Amino acid sequence: MPTYQAKLKFKREIADGTMAFHFEKPEGLTFEAGQFAGCTLVNPAETDAKGNTRAFSFASAPYENDLILATRMGGTAFKRMLKAMEPGMEIKLNAPHGSFTLHKGISAPAVFLTGGIGVTPVRSIVLQAIHDKLSQRILVFYSNRKPEDTAFLEDLMVSHDEAPDYTFVGTMTDMETSGREWQGETGFINKAMLLKYIADLTLPVYYLVGPPAMVAAMHKMLVEAGVGDGNIRMEEFSGY
Ligand SMILES: Cc1cc2nc3c(=O)[nH]c(=O)nc-3n(C[C@H](O)[C@H](O)[C@H](O)COP(=O)(O)OP(=O)(O)OC[C@H]3O[C@@H](n4cnc5c(N)ncnc54)[C@H](O)[C@@H]3O)c2cc1C
Known part of the structure; x- marks a missing residue:
């Protein structure tokens, strides 16, 4: 290279x-x-x-x-x-x-599950997809402790008018320690949260990215929810 x-x-x-x-x-x-x-x-x-x-x-x-x-x-x-x-x-x-890139040529929605600094490749993929006006359904679930800790939050909160095929679901796990307002989800990303936004969990291609412990927890949750391994792509930020 x-x-x-x-x-x-x-x-x-x-x-x-x-x-x-x-x-x-x-x-x-x-x-x-x-x-x-x-x-x-x-x-x-x-x-x-x-x-x-x-x-x-x-x-x-x-x-x-x-x-x-x-x-x-x-x-x-x-x-x-x-x-x-x-x-x-x-x-x-x-x-x-790396090959943690958006799938092409299939109609399955892309669902990103990330937290903390794992957001970096997600920002790149989402902004490029919106810029290219891809008619691909993309959902981003992004977990942090509180808004103050959340990198690129504004960049990812793109409105439905601007990007009709894109849904952003931010979630905060520790709002008690925050001094900011938050209208979005709270608590960890779990099956119940996914089901609020995705009717059939077995259809999308999932992209898990972040520290290894988070990627492992998300993988376990998806497998237990009946998602096939073939529909799960992972990028581990080893070193954390
Ligand atoms: C494909 C891929 C993509 C990646 N992309 C990103 C990215 O976009 N952004 C990003 O931030 N990382 C990314 N990473 C991870 C990145 O490469 C580093 O491993 C990570 O940032 C940790 O950096 P660091 O080793 O300097 O440690 P630090 O961030 O300094 O610390 C890492 C761990 O070591 C502990 N630690 C640090 N210093 C000490 C010390 N003196 N004594 C004891 N413990 C200590 C910390 O508590 C922490 O748990 C990626 C990794 C991969 C494989």
């Missing part, structure tokens, strides 16, 4: 403890919505046992000008060095990787 150098334009906090990094799109780099890059820091001042490379999904859609990576800011040297990057500094991207 080719390697590119991408220059940081700016960084911004998109939720409590979560940052987005906007890079100039290197010439020649193309990817499909949902794919990821191996991201390597260039000459970082400190390093750690896991090294200077991490996998990050592209949070931006291919049509967007900026290349956006987003991450929970953790305690490793990698995350500290990423956070310290200033505009104009470069990162190495080995890309594109």
Whole structure:
């Protein structure tokens, strides 16, 4: 896979403890919505046992000008060095990787089950599908503790008028600790919640993405609800 150098334009906090990094799109780099890059820091001042490379999904859609990576800011040297990057500094991207992309050519709805930073490839896929005016039914179930923690919430709350085939179901699991208002669902994503929006759970193709424990819990829930493994696609953010 080719390697590119991408220059940081700016960084911004998109939720409590979560940052987005906007890079100039290197010439020649193309990817499909949902794919990821191996991201390597260039000459970082400190390093750690896991090294200077991490996998990050592209949070931006291919049509967007900026290349956006987003991450929970953790305690490793990698995350500290990423956070310290200033505009104009470069990162190495080995890309594109992965096949967590929207199915084509079948009429089954696509149902995304995600939480926390697992939202990155979902943002890319949904925004690209809306931009392309795909007549594909897409539902996104997105779980977080509270709105303050929820990355890209506004980007994903696209109205029915703008995207008639798209349904966004945000759910918060810990609203007691929130200072914001929330009109959407509360509690974990479960079979009962899915059944409020999907008449026959066995029909859609499901896309599960996020930390491994969440992906495993969602997979178990779907299998117990009678969904066949052939209808379940998974992307584990190993490392969390
Ligand atoms: C295909 C794929 C796509 C991915 N896409 C994304 C993405 O878009 N965004 C994203 O954020 N991640 C993504 N990941 C995960 C990413 O690659 C990293 O593994 C993840 O961000 C963790 O980074 P980190 O190792 O620097 O650890 P941190 O985030 O710093 O921490 C990870 C874990 O280690 C613990 N920890 C950290 N520092 C210490 C310490 N000093 N002592 C003890 N424990 C510590 C933390 O508590 C935490 O549980 C993806 C992974 C894959 C495989």
